[in-house]
Amino acid sequence: MALDTAAPPKPRMSRRQRARLTRWAQYAVGILVVLFLALKTDWVQFNAAFFRLDIVQRMWPSVITIGLKNTLIYTALAFIFGLVLGLIIAMMKLSSIGPYRWFANAYVELFRGLPALVVLFMVAYGIPNAFPGFHFPGDIYGEVMVGLGLTAAAYMAETIRAGIQAVPKGQVEAARTLGMSYGRTMVSIVLPQAFRVVIPPLTNEIILLVKDSSLVYVLGVTFAQYELTKFSQDFLNRTVNPTPLIVGALCYLIITLPLSSLVRALEKRYAKAR
Numbered sequence: 119m120a121l122d123t124a125a126p127p128k129p130r131m132s133r134r135q136r137a138r139l140t141r142w143a144q145y146a147v148g149i150l151v152v153l154f155l156a157l158k159t160d161w162v163q164f165n166a167a168f169f170r171l172d173i174v175q176r177m178w179p180s181v182i183t184i185g186l187k188n189t190l191i192y193t194a195l196a197f198i199f200g201l202v203l204g205l206i207i208a209m210m211k212l213s214s215i216g217p218y219r220w221f222a223n224a225y226v227e228l229f230r231g232l233p234a235l236v237v238l239f240m241v242a243y244g245i246p247n248a249f250p251g252f253h254f255p256g257d258i259y260g261e262v263m264v265g266l267g268l269t270a271a272a273y274m275a276e277t278i279r280a281g282i283q284a285v286p287k288g289q290v291e292a293a294r295t296l297g298m299s300y301g302r303t304m305v306s307i308v309l310p311q312a313f314r315v316v317i318p319p320l321t322n323e324i325i326l327l328v329k330d331s332s333l334v335y336v337l338g339v340t341f342a343q344y345e346l347t348k349f350s351q352d353f354l355n356r357t358v359n360p361t362p363l364i365v366g367a368l369c370y371l372i373i374t375l376p377l378s379s380l381v382r383a384l385e386k387r388y389a390k391a392r
Contacts, residue, residue, distance in 0.1 A: 173361040177353055184342060185349035186369050192262045192331040192345060193373075197324055199267030204274030209304075211279050222275070229272035235333050238265030242337050258334070258343055266330055270323060277319045281312035318384045325374050325381075346370060 210222035229237065242261040246252055254260030285308050293303040332347035339348060350366030 168360055168364050170357075170359060170361045173353065173357050173359060174365055176357075177349075177362060177365055181346070181349060181365055181369060184344055185346040185366065186372070188334075188343060189328060189331050189345040189369075190373070191259065192266070192334060193324065193327045195259060195263035196266035196270055196327050196331070199263045200270030200274050200323070200327075201320070203267060203271035205278055207271060207275035208278035208282065211275065212282060226272045226275055229269050232269070234266060234269045234330050235336065237269050238262070238333055239336050241265035241268065258337055258339060261337060262331070262334055266327060266333070269330075270327055273326075274320065274323060277316050277323070278312065281316035282308055284315050285311045318381050321377055321381045321384065325377050328370065328373050328377075 207222045207225055210218040211226070213219055213222075238261075241264050242258075245254075254264065256263070289307055289311075290303055293307045294300070298306070331345050334343075334345050335348045335351075339345075341352070344352065346366045346369050350362040353362035354360065
């Protein structure tokens with residue numbers, strides 16, 4: 119009787135092993151691509167075109183003390199205005215009074231549909247022309263606060279409304295059963311829980327406002343009122359070199375990267391709390 123000398127079948131790779139192998143293959147390809155680009159790049163020409171240190175030195179420290187500072191101020195003012203107005207609009211959308219809901223729905227649809235640039239321009243130039251003698255408090259800072267805040271409020275209102283509706287109705291009913299008024303219930307029970315839910319998306323709204331602050335250029339600002347984009351563009355026109363735009367982009371990242379990390383941390387914290 120002949121013996122079966124065939125080799126035993128090789129064990130197949132598990133799904134986890136295949137996934138690990140695929141992942142390491144992707145890492146290897148990525149490293150090779152980066153090395154190829156690094157070796158093929160003319161770094162002397164690249165630095166001369168995109169990162170000239172003499173231009174960076176000319177921008178310093180004004181890019182921080184003027185551009186970055188004004189960007190943060192414009193963002194903070196618009197966010198505060200938008201948050202307060204957005205909370206009011208959200209409450210109106212949830213109101214049992216019809217005209218309040220109609221106004222809130224019309225507001226949200228209008229300002230979510232209009233470009234922020236158009237709203238900012240109409241606020242800065244339309245309102246003073248419609249009401250002669252009217253001046254915004256803080257001049258350009260007031261104009262930016264209202265112009266960008268009106269658009270931000272429409273998005274925040276929807277976010278806050280969703281957060282309020284996420285609070286279990288049983289808690290509201292229990293509070294009312296204990297004799298708490300509607301206003302007291304909202305302030306003490308509903309809103310604290312709602313804001314815990316909506317903090318991550320509201321932080322995303324801050325990031326959007328940071329970038330929307332670049333629209334301030336339409337208001338004809340002075341050098342002391344420049345935000346990062348206008349500041350970088352002004353230096354670009356003087357130097358005819360893209361280095362100022364790279365510096366401005368890095369300054370935006372200084373603002374947005376910590377905020378993005380904060381959003382992820384808040385989302386993880388909320389997920390654990392649930």
